[in-house]
Structures are given as C-alpha cells and as structure tokens.
Amino acid sequence: QFISPSDIDLWQSRQLARVCQATVVRQRATLSSILNTAQRDGLLPFNPCTRSIRPRVPERDIRYLTKEEIVQVLSGAGHIREWLEDYILWCLLSGMRQCEVRNLRWGNVITSPSGSLYVQFKTGKTYKQRSVACSPEMERIIARQRNRKVEGDDRVFPVAKITITRAWSALRKATGLPSITLQSLRTTCATLGVGGGVPSRIIGSMLGHTGGDDMLVRHYAGRIESAEMQAAITIQDMVLGTGTCQIISRPS
Secondary structure, eight states, X not given: OOOOHHHHHHHHHHHHTTSOHHHHHHHHHHHHHHXXXXXXXXXXXXXXXXXXXXXXXXXXXXXXXXXXXXXXXXHHXXXXXXXXXXXXXXXXXXXXXXXXXXXXXXXXXXEOTTSOEEEEEEOTTTOOEEEEEOOHHHHHHHHXXXXXXXXXXXXXXXXXXXXXXXXXXXXXXXXXXXXXXXXHHHHHXXXXXXXXXXXXXXXXXXXXXOSHHHHHHHHTOOOOHHHHHHHHHHHHHHHHOOGGGXXXXXXX
C-alpha cells in the first residue's frame, strides 16, 4: 500500500497542531524530496505531495530599523560583545543573509582591477555566485576583522551561530527593542537603499534577488561596478548619516 495524498494531508494537520506553519512547509519539502527519489527509483507511481494541499504560510510584517533604533543598536552592541557592533553594521551595509555573513571567508574578499573591494560568494538560497561592493566603512570593518582572526578559522566573522543569537538576544533586551530580528538588518538595508534613490535593480542584485520590483517590495521595500559601488556608499550614508544627520561617529 502506497502513501496517498490524504495521508500527507492528515500528517500535515497533525504537525500543524504541534509546530508553526513555516516548520511544516520545510518538513514537507524534505519529505517531497525523499518521495521524488522513491518515484524516480520506481518505488512509487507518483509523489503524493504533489497532489496534497500545501500549507499556506502568512507573510510576516516587514520590520526595519528607524535611524533612532540604528543608533540604539550600534551604541549598545559594544557593551554586549566586542565584535557585535561591526557584525551588525556589516549586515546593515551589505544586506547579506545571516548564513552568508556567518560563512563569509577571507578568500571571498577580493579587489577588482579598478581597486574597489568586493566580497564574492555563493548565495544562501540558490548557491549562485554573487558579489557585494564594499563601501569605505565596510572596508574598515574588514580591516578590524583582520585583527580578530582566530587560528584555524578562515571566516571573516569567526563566531558561532549560537553565540551570535545569544548576543543579539541580550542586545534586544538591553535596548528595549524586542520586535527587531537579525532579518530586520537585511530589510533595513533594502529599505534605506530604496529610500536613498538606489535603483531597485541594483538593490535586488545586492540582496541576491531576481524576482524584480515586485519581489523587492513584497519582501523588503547586467552588473555595473560603478553603480554597485555608488549603491554601497549611498546605503552607508543612509545608515550612518552625513553632516547634520550623522548618526554615530566611527573610529577608523
């Protein structure tokens, strides 16, 4: 007797009573992959997941940091862990996913023929090659991280995921901002970039999205190097501020 679509629906309903919808969707994807293999090997006539009802995951409210909150977060980070301020600032300036930042290696830091600094890596979702231009402040973060190298660890930010999570949790409690998440840093980068006039095509390229303006709006608010570098500098100015709007002074 084969697994039927109704069996999948029953399993999903039981799981939804125990865990959140997003977790069930991930579990279903794993199960579907296994059943696809079984179908390919002739063990099943079809994949029952393809004929069952896929759980709907409600879209999360978009949450980004205001300039006042950026001040709070950056000012408080140094009191939690010595490296945390630079980690957060890198996320705000680059718009990289958390897994991409954690897995960034020194071998991913490159200098273009024009002398501009870039980080080049495989994206966290599609594993396609992507590059992010480094603004002057990002270059200074790179320089400071060189002094924080850990022997035997070639990551730019040699910190365990659980350590980052605990430090972030402590920072949220200390700043009184429980609703912000690490994902909020990526959302803030996109929001400030669009607000600063950076073309959505460039923002989408920086974030590793190919879904066009609609994808960018729903989730966040031909490569030309000069445009990407200008985008990086614009986002830096929006995060840190300039002139009378300067948010926080940074040591070199």
